[in-house]
Amino acid sequence: MSVISALTRLGLDSWQEAGRLSSLSNREAVEQLARLIVELPGLFRPLAEAREIADRLIQLLPRHDTDCGSTLQVQIRPSYLRPALPRTSQLWIACLVLAAAVLASAFLHSGLPFGIGSP
Numbered sequence: 001m002s003v004i005s006a007l008t009r010l011g012l013d014s015w016q017e018a019g020r021l022s023s024l025s026n027r028e029a030v031e032q033l034a035r036l037i038v039e040l041p042g043l044f045r046p047l048a049e050a051r052e053i054a055d056r057l058i059q060l061l062p063r064h065d066t067d068c069g070s071t072l073q074v075q076i077r078p079s080y081l082r083p084a085l086p087r088t089s090q091l092w093i094a095c096l097v098l099a100a101a102v103l104a105s106a107f108l109h110s111g112l113p114f115g116i117g118s119p
Helices: 002-009 014-023 025-040 048-059 088-110
Strands: none
Touching: 002 048, 014 025, 025 048, 048 088
């Protein structure tokens, strides 16, 4: 059985529980996870065996720095969450830029187009 399904069977969110356990001291996290393992329905484990399992699992968790003077971590959102223009808007903008470039080029290379301003 996976850790995620075991925590789900106990009515716990695996991400929240992992975050909570990783913020505890190693000894306290092992003890609390061992107690959860013992409480699993349909699976009997002695507390000593549950502690061994919990110890191995807790070693896999990232550790939070509990030092108050530690620097804050900045979370950068991935670029795929950046709002983007719809495809039709992108197409219209490209057309407008192209039309402006054609008009600017015609104006610069041949004077005023279509005889406007001619005597």
